[in-house]
Amino acid sequence: MSMDTSSVDPTSGEYVASTMSDEVVIELVQVNKWYGEFHVLKDIALSVNKGERIVICGPSGSGKSTLIRCINRLEEHQAGDILVNGTALDTNVKNIDAIRRDVGMVFQSFNLFPHLTILENCTLAPIWVKGLPKAEAEKIAMQYLERVKIPEQAAKYPGQLSGGQQQRVAIARSLCMSPNIMLFDEPTSALDPEMISEVLDVMVGLAETGMTMLVVTHEMGFAKKVADRVIFMDQGEVVEQNTPDEFFNNPKSDRTKLFLSQILAH
């Protein structure tokens, strides 16, 4: 799929220079969450700067997906504060709507709308949330579809595309709302091995534009290449966070060492 000469192997090559600024865009203070009796997030504290790329990894059930899903209120946290662009996430629907407009999200299972064409998938929210005229929304959508290299699929339905193509559409769909922050929830976990690189390519390209990104993934090559910071979570806690260099070459905690030895073994 990614035979395009301009694309690079995302798992190797140079580190993509960071354009991180000092401005804090996401701030989590002592965030706690329970599913019934189960304590999923324990006193999570995290602040993300504008333009920062964070990779979150950890074993399944460690709360990493829950964490990023709290940032756009797909999950509700029960204690602590989450501030996005200085706006607190609380029960105020207006705040939630404002934050969701500014935070894009890409899911493991793509979640494209199967009854709409690719183009309609991309224009729905700009038209009905931002109130853009249809023609303008379509123009923007085509720009982003070109950026993810599938403008020729615009008239098709999601069911007619491969997994990798669907995930790239999902990324374009989020970008059409021109968000300042992008959340990725295991974007390549549901893909065939042959298709992972085409999605990672797009994500690396996105990182190059200076987008603030929080990525839950097990693609350690991607982490090495673009992350400003790698966060390792286990049992609902942040066990360790560091620059990718330090994280991979010089892990502090035994739990991290065990995790790394297991995922890098094969």
Place this chain on the structure above:
Amino acid sequence: MSDTTHSDAVFRPKPSLPPPPNTVGVVGWLRKNLFGGPIDTIFTVVGIWLIGTLLVTVYQYGIANAVWEANSYRECLDTVLPNGEKVGHSGACWAGVAVWMNQYIYGRYPDPEQWRVQLCLAILVLWLMPFWLPRVTAKIQTGLSAVLTFPFLAAHILLGGEAGSFLMLTSSLALALFVTVWLNVITSYAMNKSVGKLVVELTGMADKDDRLHKWVLLAGFAVVFLGALAYESSWDLVAVPTTDWGGLFLTLCISGIAIASAIPSGVILALGRRSKMPVIRVFCTMWIELFRSVPLITILFMAVTMMPLFLPVELNPDKLVMVIVAVCIFASAYMAEIVRGGLQAIPKGQYEAAQALGLNYWKVTTFIVMPQALKLMIPNIVGNFIGLLKDTTLVSIIGLYDILLMAKASGQDPNWLGLHAEPMLFAAGVFFIICFAMSKYSQHLERTIAGGYGRR
């Protein structure tokens, strides 16, 4: 693997070969499905013999020995066949059905006024026609206007007499909407633009603000409405009380209104039942569970015999109106559960993706969830409609002369005493045609709506 079967460095797939003989085509089908073995062959032969005998019997009764012209049931029975025997019960007496045909269809609606029923049917068909005209826009508005206002127009035409101010206004609104819909169709085909756009252009407002357009369109519609009102005020129709309505016309009247109201009320109840707001949720749940747990006939009896006791005397509710309300309530409860089933089939990821894009509850429901859910629900919805249509025959028990009671009544006519099977066969045929058409249409809808989805 070490033992590669391809000696070439380049992979070349093997060519496809034809299948073994006698496995495809007509012969293959016969061998596989009818004559697969000795037992299969026996079943096939016995089956063909059974079907053949049945067909011959039906032909003898329904066509060969049937009597098409007679003045009474006695005459039917005494008709002499070519072989010299009397027909007796060996042939159908379609003559009776033919004589009663008018009543089966219109009930006791007076003959000279029956054009009004036909007119209403024609208006309804014309109103819904833009759905099948590809170049006409605003299909949803067309459908909504028909569902919401056509019943009032039909009521005015069918009832006749002095219309009250409410019925006068609503039916004029309906007529105005109908005229607008067809003006739109005409301009769409003749000039390739919607009627709204044409009006805006004609008044020279095209380059003005969009908000002005709305007022221009409203003014234009007001003119049409006043025209319709003036026209309807001049009507001088003979009053036909609902007690004279009957036959197939009445059946379709009741079931049509129930079907049209069922989808919107079902959607609202289903959403209410899934609501996070306890008052709404409890109310909707109670409504659904209450009316689903009670037989329709009970609701009908309650509506006709008990409701008038609770309502003020001045209201003097019409029996037919009460029956229609009862059937609508019943239908809404069933439809709500079908819609809820459809809603539950939509994966959580669809809601999440839509929410993450910033769509609010109503937009998620309108653009993402309902279109997908309704498509999944088509078979169930149509199944429910078919059931509803057949259930409306229960109104015969409370004395409304629908097609079934009319069919029964014809057998009690002194001239046609004993004519029982034929009218029932006729009614069965009518129901079969309507229900089968609905079922076929639903299959067509499923195919066309699912067509674009690609593989999924």
